[in-house]
Amino acid sequence: MAGHSVVGKSIIRLDALDKVTGKAKYCEDLKLPGMLYGKVLRSPYPHAHITSIDTSRAENISGVRAVITGRDVPEKRYGPSVFDQHTLARRVVRYVGDPVAAVAADSVEVAERALGLLKVEYEKLPAIFDIEEAWEKNPPVIVHRDLPKYELGKFPPLRLVPDRPNVCHLRMLRHGDVERGFKEADLIVENKFTTTRIQHCPFEPHGSIAQAESDGSLTIWAGRQSIFLARQYLCKLFDLLPSQVRVIASHYIGGGFGSKVTLYTEPIGVMLSMKTGRPVKLTFSREEMFSSGGTRIPFVIRIRDGVKKDGTLVARDMEMLLGMGAYAGSGPLITRNCIYGAVATYRIPNAKIDAYAVYTNEPPVTSFRGFGSSQVLWAIESQMDVIAEELGLDAVELRRKNLLEEGDTNITGEIVHSIGIRECLDKVAESLEGSPKSKMEGGPWRRGKGLALGNKYSMAPTAAVAIVKVKGDGTIEVHESADEIGQGCHTVLAQIAAEEFGVSVDEVKMVWGDTAFTPYFSRGSTSQRTTFNVGNAIRLACQDAKRQIFEIAAEKVHAQIQDMDIKDGAIYVRSDPSQRISVTELFTSERALSPGEFGDYVEPSAEILGKGVWVTRPAPSDPETAQIPENVARMGGRLAGFFGYGVQGVEVLVNIETGEVKVEKVVAASDVGYPLNPKMCEQQIEGGVAMGIGSALWEEVALDKGKVVNPNFGNYKIVTSINMPKIENVKVFLVSAPHKEGPYGAKGTGETQMTPTAPAVANAIYNAVGVRIKDLPITRERVFRVLREKAGG
Amino acid sequence: MGPFEYFEPETVEITLSLLRKYSDTAKVCAGGTDLVVRMRKRALNPQFLICIAGIRELDYLGFEDERGLRIGCLTTIRTIERSPELKERYPMLSEVATRFGSIAIRNVATIGGNLCNALPSADMAPMLIALSAKAKLVSIDGERIVPLQDFFTGPGKTVLRADELLVEVQVPTPPPHTSGVYQKYTTRGGEELAVVGVAAVVTRGSRNESCTDVRIVLGTVVPAPMRAEKAEAILKGKIVDDEIVEKASDIAADESRPRDSIRGSADYRREMVRVLTRDALRQAFERTQSAR
Numbered sequence A: 001m002a003g004h005s006v007v008g009k010s011i012i013r014l015d016a017l018d019k020v021t022g023k024a025k026y027c028e029d030l031k032l033p034g035m036l037y038g039k040v041l042r043s044p045y046p047h048a049h050i051t052s053i054d055t056s057r058a059e060n061i062s063g064v065r066a067v068i069t070g071r072d073v074p075e076k077r078y079g080p081s082v083f084d085q086h087t088l089a090r091r092v093v094r095y096v097g098d099p100v101a102a103v104a105a106d107s108v109e110v111a112e113r114a115l116g117l118l119k120v121e122y123e124k125l126p127a128i129f130d131i132e133e134a135w136e137k138n139p140p141v142i143v144h145r146d147l148p149k150y151e152l153g154k155f156p157p158l159r160l161v162p163d164r165p166n167v168c169h170l171r172m173l174r175h176g177d178v179e180r181g182f183k184e185a186d187l188i189v190e191n192k193f194t195t196t197r198i199q200h201c202p203f204e205p206h207g208s209i210a211q212a213e214s215d216g217s218l219t220i221w222a223g224r225q226s227i228f229l230a231r232q233y234l235c236k237l238f239d240l241l242p243s244q245v246r247v248i249a250s251h252y253i254g255g256g257f258g259s260k261v262t263l264y265t266e267p268i269g270v271m272l273s274m275k276t277g278r279p280v281k282l283t284f285s286r287e288e289m290f291s292s293g294g295t296r297i298p299f300v301i302r303i304r305d306g307v308k309k310d311g312t313l314v315a316r317d318m319e320m321l322l323g324m325g326a327y328a329g330s331g332p333l334i335t336r337n338c339i340y341g342a343v344a345t346y347r348i349p350n351a352k353i354d355a356y357a358v359y360t361n362e363p364p365v366t367s368f369r370g371f372g373s374s375q376v377l378w379a380i381e382s383q384m385d386v387i388a389e390e391l392g393l394d395a396v397e398l399r400r401k402n403l404l405e406e407g408d409t410n411i412t413g414e415i416v417h418s419i420g421i422r423e424c425l426d427k428v429a430e431s432l433e434g435s436p437k438s439k440m441e442g443g444p445w446r447r448g449k450g451l452a453l454g455n456k457y458s459m460a461p462t463a464a465v466a467i468v469k470v471k472g473d474g475t476i477e478v479h480e481s482a483d484e485i486g487q488g489c490h491t492v493l494a495q496i497a498a499e500e501f502g503v504s505v506d507e508v509k510m511v512w513g514d515t516a517f518t519p520y521f522s523r524g525s526t527s528q529r530t531t532f533n534v535g536n537a538i539r540l541a542c543q544d545a546k547r548q549i550f551e552i553a554a555e556k557v558h559a560q561i562q563d564m565d566i567k568d569g570a571i572y573v574r575s576d577p578s579q580r581i582s583v584t585e586l587f588t589s590e591r592a593l594s595p596g597e598f599g600d601y602v603e604p605s606a607e608i609l610g611k612g613v614w615v616t617r618p619a620p621s622d623p624e625t626a627q628i629p630e631n632v633a634r635m636g637g638r639l640a641g642f643f644g645y646g647v648q649g650v651e652v653l654v655n656i657e658t659g660e661v662k663v664e665k666v667v668a669a670s671d672v673g674y675p676l677n678p679k680m681c682e683q684q685i686e687g688g689v690a691m692g693i694g695s696a697l698w699e700e701v702a703l704d705k706g707k708v709v710n711p712n713f714g715n716y717k718i719v720t721s722i723n724m725p726k727i728e729n730v731k732v733f734l735v736s737a738p739h740k741e742g743p744y745g746a747k748g749t750g751e752t753q754m755t756p757t758a759p760a761v762a763n764a765i766y767n768a769v770g771v772r773i774k775d776l777p778i779t780r781e782r783v784f785r786v787l788r789e790k791a792g793g
Numbered sequence B: 001m002g003p004f005e006y007f008e009p010e011t012v013e014i015t016l017s018l019l020r021k022y023s024d025t026a027k028v029c030a031g032g033t034d035l036v037v038r039m040r041k042r043a044l045n046p047q048f049l050i051c052i053a054g055i056r057e058l059d060y061l062g063f064e065d066e067r068g069l070r071i072g073c074l075t076t077i078r079t080i081e082r083s084p085e086l087k088e089r090y091p092m093l094s095e096v097a098t099r100f101g102s103i104a105i106r107n108v109a110t111i112g113g114n115l116c117n118a119l120p121s122a123d124m125a126p127m128l129i130a131l132s133a134k135a136k137l138v139s140i141d142g143e144r145i146v147p148l149q150d151f152f153t154g155p156g157k158t159v160l161r162a163d164e165l166l167v168e169v170q171v172p173t174p175p176p177h178t179s180g181v182y183q184k185y186t187t188r189g190g191e192e193l194a195v196v197g198v199a200a201v202v203t204r205g206s207r208n209e210s211c212t213d214v215r216i217v218l219g220t221v222v223p224a225p226m227r228a229e230k231a232e233a234i235l236k237g238k239i240v241d242d243e244i245v246e247k248a249s250d251i252a253a254d255e256s257r258p259r260d261s262i263r264g265s266a267d268y269r270r271e272m273v274r275v276l277t278r279d280a281l282r283q284a285f286e287r288t289q290s291a292r
């Protein structure tokens, strides 16, 4: 966009130097005087009664300061939506890894030794693992017998299904009349797709330091996403007021990808600190990350589509079961939101979706980059290729024919705004065209290409507040509460403040989040909301600060406020730029130092503090149908903050003898609204592609009767640099469909980027060897077996 | 990790007397890339840890014409990969090393540790067995030489006694017109343990195309690295063509004993033995055409 000097530029990330030199501080680097180390004993059984716990031997080791069990924790249950979880299991354990007891000791080693001396006796109960079986009307095992009596949170409002006792939420969408739609269809295609559990695998495992203060308040240093959400959850659990809980961001956070929204370490740390009076650090091991640190939610999806001969979609019916594991966590919210993945891309006159949140005795899931959209799109985008094949149409043309456009109405009744997906599709399709036509590659290798469309909303409601402080030396200090989890949000947010003040980012200072000092940001850096919401709040805060500066300056240079502007640290009159005064000149010291010296006091308000508040409100929608009332939609009422879009095309080689799949080339286009920092947008795309390839081909938290059997990087296979296509074969296009409310038109972009990858890979595999894999991950053995079946062997 | 007492002996002699003294309550640590992982998982809890990494005299590659190659137990996989002389004389061994872990692991992982740890997936074992290598084991009482073929007795098990140290691996000079190929199959590709490993070493007659000697050694899909002797037998003395290679590969697959594991089902792994053995044999024969 013309006229911008800082935003829209690929400036170097503010954290680059700290990170490459190892100076960046993470939670693990923090050490407080007198700090103890906590460790957690976990259930070895997927479902059992605890009959006794003997802590005496553990308590007697020197260096052990506290041992706590279910008897010591609040009777009250907690959770983000269903209050179904105790800090430590009180009577029943419901998954392998359920916390049973915890120890605080002088060192991690002593704490671990103490765990080994705790004696717990269990009485095993029957357990349930299969999502479909658990969803049934008369399931053999009910995971939470007391579910109907549990307290339920208000967001999202939950709908229990009385005759399905393992379901804690049913989300429904009804648009048009699907049965009529299927009658009009020339072809009906029905398939079942599944996705598996994958872990976020952040560099830094979950960790926090908890300090129970003597006045009953809590201070928490946490390497997490969303300090305010943590405060809210902890207040609820420990019956405290917001002013009594202070959550401090432990500076940098070593990656989250959604996993760090949940409370994992904090409640147990608090209990240990309450008992010892000392700060307690609790950090997960990598094994705990896999067994108890949350995974992506596995889906079972039945999708039935009705289409006309020419490819026009006339009906779509989806039934989705989401396997939450033993505690609901963010499961119900994912169940609510996942349907948006089916909303954002295609024009469908008649649609019906039912999504169920289902308990099992597997480890609990949590939010994961995509928040349900990736799984829904795995089904939809695979299905679109199946339909194209059955109709004898080109898969790209089929998609083009059904794409939503600006101003269209989607299946929630929302009027579509800021949709750049057609341009993304054009770019990717054109770029894939150029690749070799031949499928034979020498020996057992076959070549194929495929693409898929992706989208991801940004959740509303969201409230973000920013405070901008203009310092006597001209520095712009920005206070906000986004989480710097590696996505580089501080850089982009600093760019926005710099742009508003016409300075370089070097003049901007970002402040680390701390609920006692930095202003409110409702759910933190989740749901790709930071740039859009905090970015807007910062713009408003800057404008507020500038207004104050202009008021003060107007008197000094005798000009009208509306004629003034600011650039490079000086306020000037637009019509006569020679009339100017520098920001530093507005300040004096209280002791009135000689002019020119940096002061720290400004008349009349002492300090220049700009405040900006940005709230994204969702339109109300009918709980039975998910429809937005027509009059609300016409007034611009929206489902979410915005939708980001992306299209990815891949070229693969498939070995017909072994089933091996190599991703040779990736073309990715994404509509980011406006790229505030193009390089960082590209990096989000590249990272999303890498994570997407891993999730497509290898990643699976493997469970045997509820127990994770691959809780390490030896057997849980994440993507490595060796598995990525060569960098010159990864092509990225940024597309801009500006959002009228986005800062400079920008939308968030972190999550969108993983949503199309897995189906694109599956479509390319089909193109190469003619087999359709409907279950993730597409392991070599799976490809091999399906190829064998196809060959009739 | 549990508590342990730690020693850094400076000589082999001191090491051997410590081993005699503490026997199976002690563990030798070389690179530690297997040992430390297992100790952290508490799969192993030695009371005494004897770190031999400082005994530099155990880190060498020696070439002698009649006795062949001698590799000190502390030689790292990275050294084996990079030695120009090894690349020239035993290219099949340097090639195995390139497929081993990541560079970071190869920099510390030792050949002695790889063999003594005795995982069925140990990458160095199949090729060394195929090359008729022997291990020199020493204790306070003296030394013994054991063919590697007889060294492994099961997963994690060897003939090594608790008071013995493996000090050297000896590899005879391969006859002329001999080539070897190692095929390693993994579930992802790159920096992983093998799901199937097959080493094939082939010797061709000096004037004809027939195969005068062949060794096929399977790794991972057997409790301990094992020669596929029936497959070898049908190749020996034959003119080698696609048909006979396919047949030998089928037999090798039958000889393998894979188990269902998280890394792959038994059936699938057996199928992969077939493909890998075929490819290893084909490539090895091809290479004999240019081998010295």
Ligand SMILES: Cc1cc2nc3c(=O)[nH]c(=O)nc-3n(C[C@H](O)[C@H](O)[C@H](O)COP(=O)(O)OP(=O)(O)OC[C@H]3O[C@@H](n4cnc5c(N)ncnc54)[C@H](O)[C@@H]3O)c2cc1C
Binding pocket: B027, B028, B029, B030, B031, B032, B033, B034, B035, B036, B037, B073, B099, B100, B101, B102, B105, B108, B109, B110, B111, B112, B113, B114, B115, B116, B117, B121, B122, B123, B124, B160, B164, B165, B166, B167, B191, B192, B193, B194
């Ligand atoms: C990330 C990672 C990747 C890996 N990738 C591979 C791979 O691709 N292929 C592969 O084969 N392995 C792999 N390994 C396993 C391991 O690196 C190798 O087996 C390595 O060669 C072990 O050598 P070390 O020196 O580290 O042994 P250590 O861990 O020090 O010792 C291993 C065992 O051998 C014993 N021991 C060591 N030396 C002697 C000796 N001289 N005499 C008697 N006993 C001895 C020790 O007591 C111990 O029981 C990997 C390991 C890791 C952590």
